Every structure is written in structure tokens, then in C-alpha cells.
Amino acid sequence: MILDSINNTQDLRKLSQEKLPALAGEVREEIINVVSRTGGHLASSLGVVDLTIALHYAFDTPKDRIVWDVGHQAYAHKILTGRRAQFSTLRQHGGMSGFPKREESPCDHFDVGHASTSISAALGMAAARDIKGEDYRVIAVIGDGSISAGLAFEGMNQAGHLKKNLVVILNDNEMSISPNVGALSSYLSRMMTGNFYTKFRQETKHFLQGIPRVGEAMFNIAKRTEDSIKGLMVPGMLFEDLGFQYVGPIDGHNIEHLLQTFNNIKDFTWPVLIHVITKKGKGCEFAECSPSQFHGTPPFDLVTGKTNKKATVLSYTDVFGQTLIKLAADNEKIVAISAAMPEGTGLDKFSEQFPDRFFDVGIAESHGITFACGLAVEGLHPVAAIYSTFTQRAYDQIVHDLCLQNLPVTLALDRAGLVGEDGPTHHGVFDIAYLRHVPNMVLMAPKDENELQHMIKTAVEYPGPTAVRYPRGTGYGVPMDQELKQLEIGKGELLLDGADVAIISIGNMVYPAMEAAKRLAGDGISATVVNARFVKPLDVELILRVAKKTGRVVTVEEHALMGGFGSAVLESLDAAGMTGVKSLRIGLPDAYIEHGTQALLRKKYGLDADGIYASVREFVMQSRLKAVPPVVNLKAKDA
DSSP states (O other), rough: OGGGSSSSSHHHHHHGGGHHHHHHHHHHHHHHHHHHHHHBBBBHHHHTTTHHHHHHHHHHSTTTTEEESSSTTTTHHIIIITTTTTTTTTTSSSSSOOSOOOOTTOOOOOOSSSTTTTTHHHHHHHHHHHHHOOOOOOEEEEEEEEEGHHHHHHHHHHHHTTOSSOOOEEEESSSSOOOOHHHHHHHHHHHHHHHHHHHHHHHHHHHHHHHHHTHHHHHHHHHHHHHHHHHHHOSHHHHHHTEEEEEEETTTTTTHHHHHHHHHHHHOOOOOOEHHHHHHHOOOHHHHHHHHTTTSSBBBBBTTTOOOOOOOOOBHHHHHHHHHHHHHHHTTTTEEEEETTTTTTTTTHHHHGGGGGGGEEOOOOOHHHHHHHHHHHTEEEEEEEEEEHHHHGGHIIIIIITTTTOOOOOEEETTBBOOTTTTTTTTTOOOOHHHHSSOOOEEEOOSSHHHHHHHHHHHHHHHOOEEEEOOOOOOOOOOSSSOOOOTTTTOEEEEOOOSSSSEEEEEGGGGHHHHHHHHHHHHOOEEEEEEEOOSSSHHHHHHHHHHHHEEEEEEEEEEEEEEEEHHHHHHHHTTOTTTSSSSEEEEEOOOOOOOOEEEEEEEEOOOOOHHHHHHHHHHHHHHHHSSOOOOOOHHHHHH
């Protein structure tokens, strides 16, 4: 195998160009084999294999910097940059991350995981290079979805203004372009970036501008003529207006054309955008046919592409989607918003049933929230279904546009808590902290899938901002009520009444807390268990009552402890003057949580039934010992 000889990018550049297509086939085979066992982002990574090889072959990496946007397309990059031996550990706990990480390799120049950051980061690197007087190229690789976000255009706007030596590769795997137009444009772009044309273009510019009085006008006419011709042939005038020289579209699976284009623009000292057309899932038939399904996939059968996913129990995402459809059928004011994740958030079926009441804003969460606010001021009730980690991108809009105006908008925070193998950029473990302190916000979390459907109804009936956080994955298989009901805002649920300790839990930590309480009873510890339901407003009356009765309070949350649910409970105790109550908070530490399965991470951080049982037992036993007066050893004293 050719791949066996590649230990770094220097080895890659020793190959003859004729061997590169065969290498691309081997890289694809490696990706498919590993992802079939580990799961991961298959379609996007397969689509950029040829592009990745061409980039590392044409540019002097790692001296030249490649910044991958989002990073879920970087598997070929990892294989070619000295990590092939570790690739089998992809997304496994203690193994290789599914995203570029600076600590993994000198070829990973920026940690990523959220979309649309590459151009801004790359521009920063280019500016730093010029300040330090160094010499290297910076290349940002961004997809057609990511480039739709405002942050990408903010970066491009400044890059065009600064005129920095920067290359942006637009990886376009969605835009439909006529083969003939694409082929002609590709030919023209390669011709127009060649040395002869570029030199002629620059010399003509200087010559015309040097003619007294009429030169500048003549140059402007020539430039408009060139732009008009390019406008007929290529879709890149927007980028030209932003200050980039547009090149493309180029076939992203033709390595020869890619290399010719990259070599042509190496000596450019101004911003260049190269438009590359690729196909998601390239080289894997079932991934090509169903790119959305294989964007992020669990392990699958190599032959059929079928996953081992069991669908006997509804997922929280499914319950949300079904509930919203049921509510929308009776309430025409309900509209739904997705940020480029209709399938992932369960809104795909809603969009089919209510196409005029569904909006996919693309990777533009900030816009999505303010857009929802515009709908709300006109009397509608928008439900914005966005993963918890991606909702962070719209924090300012939540504070100023939503909550300040006290508008009836519901945030459906899917993937709240530990999400698993995608790791720290995707864990939704900060939403309680960044939402509960905002005035007017009502924040709740269900203990199971049945309670989720009631919370969605409660949220859409509430005349102000609400947020419902729920985890990734399946529910508990509990019976589902046929009739939806509204929950009383700010009221928790007493599940078990004990005398020794009160375990106040929220969301998917309620059931493990109940199991821990049953085990504690076997040790002679009588535990109260509370399903808080609401983070804000808290059921302060219930909390104070159980705290006063037991004298010991334990809070349990799948969230960062700092500023989280436990902090809110302790604040309520302090405000009531109950400073003598002993307390313990169980949650996630002040650290970014690594990748691994949800079960493994919960066990590691003490958030499963075993961990809660052990922590509460030790807490109660120690507090009992401290409450016993010290025994005086009279014999020792007399001696």
C-alpha cells in the first residue's frame, strides 16, 4: 500500500503526482473501515480526501497553516499527518479526537468543533505572521454551510480590507452547477491564475494607471469589463466585492486540477478564494446516497451501511418532534426554527407537515434567535430547536432581543449534558449557567421522555421566554400519556420522602438519584428525592422544607457545577438564612470534559447511580461523625 509509506506530509510530497489518486482510494478505505467501528463524521470526511491530499502536496505543511472549519472533515488530514497508527482510536475515550486539536499534532493549528471560525482564525494567523516578519501561507478550508454564517463574512470583510496574503478554500458540496458551466469556469480560472495572465494583468494595471489624466478611468473601464465577463461565467462576484480574487469552481476530486490551481496562486500576495466542488460521501455508495444520514453516524455494517441502532425506545429528540407536531396541529401560532439541523433536532417531520411554519436559518444561530423574536412580536410562538452547545453562539441575542423584551419564544436545547464521542466542543454543560441568571427566563429539564412532552406544552403556552433542556439519546421507555398537560411553573415533584438526606436532582439525573436512594436505604440511610423540574424559578418552598427536615442537601446535575443548578439551590438556602444545612453538589468539574461514551463519562465523573450512591453515602457518614461529640480518653488524660 502507498499509505504505508506515509508517516508525515514530507513523505507525501516525495510521491510522484501520478500516485496520488491511488493514495486517495486507500485513504478512503481506511476512513470507511475505522468509522464503521467507531462511528463518526463519514460523508464530510470522504468528500475532501482528494482536496486534503492536494493541499498537503502543494503547500509546505506544517510550516504553512491549514485551518479546518468545524473539523468534522479532517479525518484524511489526521491520517496523512502522522496519526494513522492512532486512527483506530478515533473518538474513543483516551484516543484520537474527532476534531483537529493542537495538542495532537503540529499540523493542527487551531482547535475547532463549531462552525464558521476558520476565516477569522486564519486571518489572525496571517496578521501575526506579517507582524513577526515570518514567511508562511495560511489556508482556511470552509464548507458551503459554514460560510453562510455571519462570522465567516465578518472575517472575509476584514481580510479583504487588510489585503493579507490569505487563501480561503470554499468546499462546496451542496451547490448545483451545470457540468458545462463548471468545466468552462474551471478552465478559465486555471488559465486566469497562471503566471502569464497574472503578470499581464498586474503590468496592464500599472501601465494604465500611469497614463496622466485618463489612465485611472481607462483602468476602471477595463476592470468593469473583466468583472462583467467573469460575472457571466462564474458565481464569485460576491467574493470579489469583499476583496478576494475568486477562482473556480474547480472539481474537488480532480487532484491534477487542484494542484495546478494551488501552484498558480502560491505567489499571490492578496486574499484568494478558491471555490471547490466536492461530493459528500465520495467513494462510499451508501454515504453518497444518504449524506445526511452519514454526516455523523454510529458504527455501521461495511457492506450494507446499516447501523446497529435499536429503535425500541423513543429518543428525546423524537418525543420533542412528535409533541411539537401535535401541538402545532391545534395552535396555528406555533412555528419552528432550526439552525441547519432539521433531522438532528427532530424538526424534519414538522417541516413536512407545516412547510409554511418551518424555517431553517442555516448555521446562523444568532440570526435565528433574533428572527424568532421578530416572529414573536407579531403574535406567533416560535420554537427554536438548537443543540445546547450551539445555542451559546446566540447568547447576546437571548439576553437583549429575547429576554429584555420578554417575548414568547421557546428554546428547545437538545443534546444538553454529556453528548459522548464528539467531546468538549459538543457537550452541552453550560446552558444552566448562561441562562438562569437572565431575567424573565423560565428554565426546565424533564426527568424522562413523558415529562418532556408535558414541558414542551408548558413552554409553548407560557407568555414569555422559556428553555427546555434535554439529553442526547433514548429515554427510559416509560409509558407516554396520551393527553398533554401543563405543569405548574416553578413547582417540583417529591418522589421519595426520607429523614436523613435530601437529594435534589434535575433532568436525567432524577432516575439515577432514585436508584441511589434505594441502595442507601439498605445502608440505613433514609433519603428524600426531589425532581426539581425547574431550574428557574426554583421550587424554593419544597427545597426549604426538605432541607429543614433532613439538615443535609445533595444536588445532582449533568452540568458544570460552577453557576449550575446546585449553585441555584445553595443560593436559595442562603437567602432563607439556612446556613446550618450541610450540602454537597454533584456535577461536572471546572474543566472541559473529554470525549468518550456517555455511559463511560457519567461513571468517571460520578453521575451514574453508583457514583451518586457512593458520594451521598460518604457525605452522610462523614456529617454524622462530625455531629458526634468527641470522646475523651480519661486514662490518657490522667496519665
